[in-house]
Amino acid sequence: MSLTTPLTRNVRDDRRPTDMAAYEANGGYQGLRAALAQSPEDCLQVLKDSNLRGRGGAGFPTGMKWSFVPMGDKCSPGHKYLICNADEMEPGTFKDRLLLECDPHQLIEGMIVSAYTLQADVAYIFIRAEYHQATRLLQEAIAACHEKGYLGQDILGTGYQLEMHVHSSAGRYICGEETALISSLEGKRANPRAKPPFPQVSGLWGRPTIVNNVETLCNVHHIIERGAEWFKSLGLTEDAGTKLYGVSGRVKNPGCWELPMGTPVRQIIEEYAGGMEDGYNLKGFLPGGGSTDFLTEEHLDLAMDYDTIGKAGSRMGTGTMIILDDKTCPVGFVKNLVAFFARESCGFCTPCRDGLPWSAQVLDDIQNGRGQEEDMDTLARQVKFIGAIGNTHCALAPGAMEPLQSAMKYFPEAFENHLSGNCPHCNGGTH
Amino acid sequence: MSEANSMNLISALSQEELQAIDAEIAHVPYRDAVAIDALKIVQAHRGWVSDESLSAIAAHLHMSADELDGIATFYNLIYRRPVGDKVILLCNSISCWIKGCDNLQQRITEELGVELGETTSDNRYTLLPVTCLGACDKAPVMMVGDELHEDLCEESIIRILGGSTTP
Numbered sequence A: 001m002s003l004t005t006p007l008t009r010n011v012r013d014d015r016r017p018t019d020m021a022a023y024e025a026n027g028g029y030q031g032l033r034a035a036l037a038q039s040p041e042d043c044l045q046v047l048k049d050s051n052l053r054g055r056g057g058a059g060f061p062t063g064m065k066w067s068f069v070p071m072g073d074k075c076s077p078g079h080k081y082l083i084c085n086a087d088e089m090e091p092g093t094f095k096d097r098l099l100l101e102c103d104p105h106q107l108i109e110g111m112i113v114s115a116y117t118l119q120a121d122v123a124y125i126f127i128r129a130e131y132h133q134a135t136r137l138l139q140e141a142i143a144a145c146h147e148k149g150y151l152g153q154d155i156l157g158t159g160y161q162l163e164m165h166v167h168s169s170a171g172r173y174i175c176g177e178e179t180a181l182i183s184s185l186e187g188k189r190a191n192p193r194a195k196p197p198f199p200q201v202s203g204l205w206g207r208p209t210i211v212n213n214v215e216t217l218c219n220v221h222h223i224i225e226r227g228a229e230w231f232k233s234l235g236l237t238e239d240a241g242t243k244l245y246g247v248s249g250r251v252k253n254p255g256c257w258e259l260p261m262g263t264p265v266r267q268i269i270e271e272y273a274g275g276m277e278d279g280y281n282l283k284g285f286l287p288g289g290g291s292t293d294f295l296t297e298e299h300l301d302l303a304m305d306y307d308t309i310g311k312a313g314s315r316m317g318t319g320t321m322i323i324l325d326d327k328t329c330p331v332g333f334v335k336n337l338v339a340f341f342a343r344e345s346c347g348f349c350t351p352c353r354d355g356l357p358w359s360a361q362v363l364d365d366i367q368n369g370r371g372q373e374e375d376m377d378t379l380a381r382q383v384k385f386i387g388a389i390g391n392t393h394c395a396l397a398p399g400a401m402e403p404l405q406s407a408m409k410y411f412p413e414a415f416e417n418h419l420s421g422n423c424p425h426c427n428g429g430t431h
Numbered sequence B: 001m002s003e004a005n006s007m008n009l010i011s012a013l014s015q016e017e018l019q020a021i022d023a024e025i026a027h028v029p030y031r032d033a034v035a036i037d038a039l040k041i042v043q044a045h046r047g048w049v050s051d052e053s054l055s056a057i058a059a060h061l062h063m064s065a066d067e068l069d070g071i072a073t074f075y076n077l078i079y080r081r082p083v084g085d086k087v088i089l090l091c092n093s094i095s096c097w098i099k100g101c102d103n104l105q106q107r108i109t110e111e112l113g114v115e116l117g118e119t120t121s122d123n124r125y126t127l128l129p130v131t132c133l134g135a136c137d138k139a140p141v142m143m144v145g146d147e148l149h150e151d152l153c154e155e156s157i158i159r160i161l162g163g164s165t166t167p
């Protein structure tokens, strides 16, 4: 039978980690052997053909991203880096933790194959500080790979060499932004960098660098081993592969599942998450983390893929949905998010550093009965200016405006209720 | 800074700390690239990073103390003030908020007598907010030390924290 859930095939119900022996017994490190038997150019072609898109939130085609890395003679002498982004801090996102804790070798195999394809000689896993268990498991897995000859000077006798390090971070959401991550890995404050130059050309210490999400990298060796057509056949829509989808909020069975890319939203919420908790109805949902626009009931039959959710006016983002129920105040909901983004601003540019705390303050005023009608105009102006790509140095601030602008569009009555002092939720509701 | 002076400063670090920092330096092109690793190593040994430790690390990495402090203060998990034996990281991001983390915070405050950012008088706990801990399906959650606690309620919180420390 062909493999339909490649990413979670080693994930057990009790979430016990898969060690080297169990991983190899289930076909582990065969993707690495398949890759090493081909040229890096051939591997890259398979990856391009597979239509794999980045799972970190933006959905950028991975093969295309990699094709900008200088190869062979076109690359000046020196290191080339591959970095795994395991910083997972987007509010409402809990998918990479599953992959890291349950199957660390899968990530490492994916990274070795990716590094080989890019001819990178040093790889880093940038992992958030709070993921202690995953950090330890990855370190053990790297040591086990050295013993087996999967990492080090002469990998499986091919002459290819790769060293891999785990960098445990020290907090701050902005570290997940790929150029801020590079600054942080260099030991600096995590301020994002201007693009161009793109990291592919000038990244870590000025060298060619690729940053990819955990889930993205976990797919790579499966694709090289089984081929682009197999990967494309996994998706239900134009988008290829499987996706880790998650649901949190007031549903009966919150969780994270690997499903075909393009699975309808309704099926994920009703079938996998078990529908709403008794006594709660769905009012809206953020499709993929705290920096995506709200969608509502009318969007439940849409396919969860990058293009479909994009056309509906939101983003699939990380694919982990957050449900807004009918007993939770939408104003409080977005205030929590905007206050979060204000706290996490790196402080580099003014619209974000000064604008987000202002938005959070206006929302706090509205929520706590100090709001005025004019506040809605202020919020609309903030959404327009802070939300415009290009007005800020990175995508954190525009991301912060996505839930706010869509809440104003879909739930205007929630703001009006607060302005007139009778929010049904905040007076005796859950919030 | 004279060499003798800088050696003097560095002597505030233990051999163990210096060895761990040097192991990090071995695989990067510039000494100061390990600034964050070095801060974390010292914090793992001492619980926090004092001015004295900071100056010692800076001297060892050939940086100025101010430059290193600019990095240290950027990161919320580098503690530049003493913290309790265990740090409570209470998630207050969206999925935990939906599931009532505000009430839990209030309950902890009542029980331990500390607000966010404060340390209990018996020095057992420091209470801090934290960004989504990637366990939103088990919301609300918190970490106590290195351990994650899921599906919290007011009763379980008190059990985990071991009852009242209010004088």
Ligand SMILES: Cc1cc2nc3c(=O)[nH]c(=O)nc-3n(C[C@H](O)[C@H](O)[C@H](O)COP(=O)(O)O)c2cc1C
Pocket: A053, A054, A055, A056, A057, A058, A059, A060, A062, A085, A086, A087, A088, A089, A090, A173, A174, A175, A176, A177, A178, A179, A211, A212, A213, A214, A216, A217, A394, A395, A396
């Ligand atoms: C503020 C901000 C935070 C981000 N946090 C993460 C993160 O925690 N993990 C992640 O993989 N990508 C994160 N990203 C996206 C990265 O910048 C980058 O696009 C991604 O790691 C690329 O990987 P991919 O192509 O495999 O998706 C973040 C972006 C922004 C703007």
Ligand code: SF4
Pocket: A174, A192, A344, A345, A346, A347, A348, A349, A350, A352, A353, A392, A393, A394, A395, A396, A397
């Ligand atoms: S938008 Fe915010 S997080 Fe991004 S660079 Fe500007 S201040 Fe920093």
Ligand code: FES
Pocket: A091, A092, A093, B091, B092, B093, B094, B095, B096, B097, B131, B132, B133, B134, B135, B136, B139, B140, B141
């Ligand atoms: S929101 Fe608390 S763990 Fe994700």
